[in-house]
Amino acid sequence: xxxxxxxxxxxxxxxxxxxxxxxxxxxxxxxxxxxxxxxxxxxxxxxxxxxxxxxxxxxxxxxxxxxxxxxxxxxxxxxxxxxxxxxxxxxxxxxxxxxxxxxxxxxxxxxxxxxxxxxxxxxxxxxxxxxxxxxxxxxxxxxxxxxxxxxxxxxxxxxxxxxxxxxxxxxxxxxxxxxxxxxxxxxxxxxxxxxxxxxxxxxxxxxxxxxxxxxxxxxxxxxxxxxxxxxxxxxxxxxxxxxxxxxxxxxxxxxxxxxxxxxxxxxxxxxxxxxxxxxxxxxxxxxxxxxxxxxxxxxxxxxxxxxxxxxxxxxxxxxxxxxxxxxxxxxxxxxxxxxxxxxxxxxxxxxxx
Amino acid sequence: xxxxxxxxxxxxxxxxxxxxxxxxxxxxxxxxxxxxxxxxxxxxxxxxxxxxxxxxxxxxxxxxxxxxxxxxxxxxxxxxxxxxxxxxxxxxxxxxxxxxxxxxxxxxxxxxxxxxxxxxxxxxxxxxxxxxxxxxxxxxxxxxxxxxxxxxxxxxxxxxxxxxxxxxxxxxxxxxxxxxxxxxxxxxxxxxxxxxxxxxxxxxxxxxxxxxxxxxxxxxxxxxxxxxxxxxxxxxxxxxxxxxxxxxxxxxxxxxxxxxx
Numbered sequence: 086x087x088x089x090x091x092x093x094x095x096x097x098x099x100x101x102x103x104x105x106x107x108x109x110x111x112x113x114x115x116x117x118x119x120x121x122x123x124x125x126x127x128x129x130x131x132x133x134x135x136x137x138x139x140x141x142x143x144x145x146x147x148x149x150x151x152x153x154x155x156x157x158x159x160x161x162x163x164x165x166x167x168x169x170x171x172x173x174x175x176x177x178x179x180x181x182x183x184x185x186x187x188x189x190x191x192x193x194x195x196x197x198x199x200x201x202x203x204x205x206x207x208x209x210x211x212x213x214x215x216x217x218x219x220x221x222x223x224x225x226x227x228x229x230x231x232x233x234x235x236x237x238x239x240x241x242x243x244x245x246x247x248x249x250x251x252x253x254x255x256x257x258x259x260x261x262x263x264x265x266x267x268x269x270x271x272x273x274x275x276x277x278x279x280x281x282x283x284x285x286x287x288x289x290x291x292x293x294x295x296x297x298x299x300x301x302x303x304x305x306x307x308x309x310x311x312x313x314x315x316x317x318x319x320x321x322x323x324x325x326x327x328x329x330x331x332x333x334x335x336x337x338x339x340x341x342x343x344x345x346x347x348x349x350x351x352x353x354x355x356x357x358x359x360x361x362x363x364x365x366x367x368x369x370x371x372x373x374x375x376x377x378x379x380x381x382x383x384x385x386x387x388x389x390x391x392x393x394x395x396x397x398x399x400x401x402x403x404x405x406x407x408x409x410x411x412x413x414x415x416x417x418x419x420x421x422x423x424x425x426x427x428x429x430x431x432x433x434x435x436x437x438x
Numbered sequence: 439x440x441x442x443x444x445x446x447x448x449x450x451x452x453x454x455x456x457x458x459x460x461x462x463x464x465x466x467x468x469x470x471x472x473x474x475x476x477x478x479x480x481x482x483x484x485x486x487x488x489x490x491x492x493x494x495x496x497x498x499x500x501x502x503x504x505x506x507x508x509x510x511x512x513x514x515x516x517x518x519x520x521x522x523x524x525x526x527x528x529x530x531x532x533x534x535x536x537x538x539x540x541x542x543x544x545x546x547x548x549x550x551x552x553x554x555x556x557x558x559x560x561x562x563x564x565x566x567x568x569x570x571x572x573x574x575x576x577x578x579x580x581x582x583x584x585x586x587x588x589x590x591x592x593x594x595x596x597x598x599x600x601x602x603x604x605x606x607x608x609x610x611x612x613x614x615x616x617x618x619x620x621x622x623x624x625x626x627x628x629x630x631x632x633x634x635x636x637x638x639x640x641x642x643x644x645x646x647x648x649x650x651x652x653x654x655x656x657x658x659x660x661x662x663x664x665x666x667x668x669x670x671x672x673x674x675x676x677x678x679x680x681x682x683x684x685x686x687x688x689x690x691x692x693x694x695x696x697x698x699x
Contacts, residue, residue, distance in 0.1 A: 266544050268586070269577050269644040294571055297578035299585075381558060381646045383537025 087436045094429040097178040101422050106178040108133055108140035108414065109166075110204075111187055117150040118305055121332045122206045125232070125254045126184070127152060127160045132410045134163060141166050143173065143181075155307040175199050178425065180417055182230070189214035195224040200417050203247070205231040208239050208329055208351070222246050230413070232330040233354045250413045254332045256401045259312035262341035269381075271373070272314055272321040272342070274303040274333045280324050280366065287370040295377055303333065316340050319380050322373060324366060326350050334360060335401055338394045343386055345372050355400075359393040442476050444542075444605065445525040449512035450481040450489065458492075460531045465493045467533035472496040474539060480516040482507050509658060510617035510625050517616050520608050527602045531651045534603065535560075538647035542605045545643050554633060554640040556588070556604040557647025564654050572600040572650070576642040587641050590634040593627070597679060601626040603648025610638055618691040623662055623670060624682040631686035 100106045110126045130140040146169040153161050166173050175181060180200040183191070185207060194201065203226050205211060215221075221229070221244055229249045231237050237249045275281035285300050301314050303321075315321065321337040323346035331353040334344040344360035347369060356362065361372050386394075446468060450461060461479075468477060478499040479489050490498045503515040513527060524546075528534065538557060545555050559572040575596065576582050582592045588599065611629075614636055621628050634640055653660045662670045670678070681694055 265548050266541075266643075294568075297571075297574045297581075299577070299579045381644065382535065383541065383645055 087432050091429060091432050091436065093177070094425050094432065097176060097425050098422065098429065100176070101178045101418060101425070104137050105139065106176070106180070106418075106421075108138055108180040108182065109143040109173070109175065110140060110182045111143045111184060111190075112149075113184065113186055114144060114149050115152075117152060117154040119155040119308065119311070121254060122184070123152065124156065124308070125206060125252075126182075126204070127156060127163060128255045128406075129182075129252065129410050130163050131160060132407045133414055136407075136411055138414065143168060146170055155311075157309065178421060180414070180421075183226070185210045186213075188212075191215070191219075191221065191224040191226065198225075200421050201226045201228070202417070203229040205229055205236060205240060206329065207327065208236050209327060211240075211243075220244055220246075228417070233351075235351055235354060236329050252409055252413065253401055253406060254330055255403050255406045256332070256335045256339050256398065257308075257312070258403060259309060260315065260336045260339035262339075263316045265317065267319045267342075268317050269297070269377075270299045270301050270314070270318040271377070272301045272303050272318040272337070274321070274323050274325070276325040276327060284322065284324070284369055284373075288373060291370055292374045292377070295374065298377060312336070312340075315342060318342055320345060320373070320376055322346065322369065324369065328353070331355070335398065339398055341391075341394070343376070343390070343394075345369060345376060355397050357393055357397060358390065359397045442474060443523045444474065444539075445476040445478055445516075445520045445522045445608070446528050447513060447516035447520070447525055448477070448479045448528045448530060449509055449516070450479050450485060450530055451507040451512065453481075453485040453489070457530065462492055464528055464530050464533055465496055465498075467535075468528070469493075469495050470536050471534075471539040476522055478516055478519070480512045506619060508619055510619035510621075514616045514619070517608065517612060523608060524605050525608050525611075526605050529602050529650070531654050531657065532602060533649045535645075535647050535649060537645050538603070541643050541645040541647055545641070546605075549639075549641060552639045552641045553607040553610045554604055554638060556599065556601070556640065556642045558642065558645060559600040559603055560646045560649045561652045562649060563652060569652055571646070572598060573604075573642045574644070577644050586644070587639065588630065588634060589640075590631060593631050593634060594683065597624070597627050597682075599627070599630055600648075600650060601629060602650060614638065615689040615691070618685065620691050620694050621678065621681060621685065623659075623675065623678040627679070628682035628686050631682060632689070635686050636689075 110130050112123060112126050115123055130142060133140040142163055142165040144165055144167050146167045149165060149167065175197050177198045180202065182202045182204050185203060185205045203221050227247060229240055229247045230252050231240060231249060232253050234251065237251055240247060240249050273281060289296050301318060303311060303314065315337055321342050321344050323333050323344055326349050328349045329351050334346055335355065337344045338359060346360055346362055347366045348356065348362050348364050361376065363369065363372060448464065472495060476499060477496050478501050480501045480503050481489060482503055486500055486502055489500050492498065501516055501519050503512055505511055505515065517525065542555055556573040558574045561569040561572055563569055576586050576588050583589050614633055617625050617629055630640065661668050685692065
C-alpha cells in the first residue's frame with residue numbers, strides 16, 4: 086500500500102516539477118453573455134497559461150456557451166472541460182478554484198484531495214448556498230482568493246482559518262484615453278434595469294434641451310465594443326449597489342472618462358476624489374445634467390482630479406495583477422510540493438522501517 | 439511666420455445707437471483668440487469711419503462694401519477678399535464662446551476631410567435667457583445617416599440649422615457660389631442644402647461654440663416676423679422654404695419670381 090502511495094506522490098511531484106499539473110477554474114455558464122466575474126476567471130487562467138501553467142475552464146456539461154461572443158481569440162484558446170461529459174480526474178497535485186456561487190457543490194468536492202481554493206468576487210453570494218453553519222474548511226477549502234481588502238476582511242471575520250489572497254480584476258489594455266475628440270454619449274452601467282430606465286427618463290425630462298445626448302447601455306456588449314464605447318463617450322454613469330469591486334468605474338477612469346456614480350453598499354477600495362460620487366442615487370441625474378452642460382461649454386476636468394484618476398489606477402496595472410496572479414499560484418504550487426514531499430519522506434521512512 | 443488661417447467675417451450695416459455697443463460686445467468675444475484669426479468687418483462706406491479702432495486689443499481689417507448691404511451680399515463681399523483657408527461669420531449681436539477656437543482646431547486635425555464645422559449654437563433671448571440649442575440634432579441617435587454629420591436628406595426634412603459661428607472652407611464656399619442674396623429668410627438653409635448636395639462634408643462639433651440672440655428687435659428675423667413692411671406670412675415662409683429646396687441644385691442664383699410661386 087505504501088509503495089503504491091509512494092509512486093502516486095512521486096508522480097505528483099514529477100508533474101509539479103514539469104508544470105504538468107492542472108489548475109481548474111470552475112466556471113458558470115453565462116450563455117456567452119458578458120460578465121465581469123467570468124472575465125476575471127478567464128484572465129487568471131490566461132495569465133497562468135501564458136506563463137507555463139496548464140489551466141482549464143471546468144464547466145458542468147457540454148452545453149456550456151463559452152465566451153466567444155464577447156472575449157477575443159486568446160481567451161477562447163483556454164481549454165474547456167466538463168465535469169459530466171469529460172469525466173475529469175482531478176489529481177492531488179492539481180488546483181481547483183471554485184467561485185462562491187458554487188458553494189452548494191463543496192460537499193461533493195470534499196473527497197477530492199487537490200489544492201482547493203474559494204474564489205470570492207461577490208461576498209453577498211458566499212452564504213447563498215453554503216449549508217448553514219458549515220465553513221469552507223469542512224470541505225478542504227483552506228485558501229481563498231478575493232478582489233478587495235474589504236472583502237478579505239469580511240472573509241477573515243467568518244473564516245478566520247482561511248488564507249486569503251487578493252487578486253483584483255484586470256483593467257485591460259483595451260482601455261486607454263482616446264486621441265480623438267470625445268462624443269456626446271453617456272455610457273451607463275446599472276445592475277438594476279429599473280434604475281437604468283429611471284435615470285435616462287429623468288434626465289430627458291429634467292433636461293429636455295439635452296434629448297439629443299445618447300445613452301449607451303454598457304450591458305451585454307462584447308469586450309471590444311465595450312472598450313470602444315467607453316473610450317469615446319464624454320462621461321460614464323455607474324449604479325451597482327451590490328458591487329464589491331467596481332471594474333466599470335476603473336475601466337472608465339483608465340479611458341480618462343469621468344465617472345458619475347452611486348457609492349455601492351460596500352465602498353470600493355479605490356474610492357477617492359477620482360469621480361463624482363454620491364450616496365444618494367436621486368442625485369445622479371442632477372450631477373449628470375450639470376456635468377454634461379459644463380462639458381458642452383468646454384469645461385474640463387481639473388488637473389487634481391486627473392491626477393487622482395491616474396493614481397487610482399496604479400495598483401491595477403495589468404502587469405502588476407499578472408505578477409500577482411503568478412506569485413500567488415507559485416506559492417500554492419510550492420506549498421503543494423512541500424506538503425507532498427513531506428508526506429513522501431514520511432512514507433519512505435515508514436517503508437524502510 | 440505663423441499664418442493665420444481663419445477669417446472672422448462680421449457684416450455691419452449700421453453703427454448708430456445700440457449697434458455700436460453690440461458690435462463692441464461681439465468683438466470682445468474674439469479677444470481670447472484674436473491672435474489666431476483675421477478679423478474683417480464688412481460694411482458700407484457710410485459706416486466705415488472708426489470701425490478699425492473699435493477695439494484696442496484686436497487688429498480689425500475693414501472691408502468696404504460698395505454694393506447691397508443685406509446679410510448675404512455683405513458676406514459675399516467679405517468672402518471674395520478672404521484669403522485664409524477657413525472663414526466664419528460673427529453677427530454683430532452674437533458672440534463666440536471661449537471653447538470655439540480650441541474645438542475647431544481639434545476637429546480640423548481629426549476630421550481632415552470635413553469642409554464645414556458647425557458649432558452648437560446657444561440661442562438666447564434679448565434678456566440673455568436660454569431658449570434652445572441649434573445644430574445639436576446631428577448627434578441625436580438615428581436622426582442622421584452618420585451621427586454628427588449633416589446630410590442633404592436630413593436637411594430636406596429638418597431646416598433648423600445655423601451657419602453663423604460655423605467654420606467653412608473658404609474655397610469650397612466660393613466654388614459653390616457663396617450665399618444667394620435673392621433668397622429671403624432661408625438663405626442659410628439653401629446654402630447648407632447646396633453644399634451637402636454637392637458632396638461637401640458638414641459636421642457638428644458637440645460643443646457650445648457660439649451664442650446667438652434670437653429675435654432682437656430690428657434684427658432681420660424680427661423684422662420678418664413683426665415689421666408690417668417686410669413681415670412674412672406663413673405662406674411666404676413656406677414659399678421661401680420651398681424655394682430653398684428648389685434652388686439648391688443651382689450653384690448660382692437664379693431669378694426668384696415671388697408672384698409666380
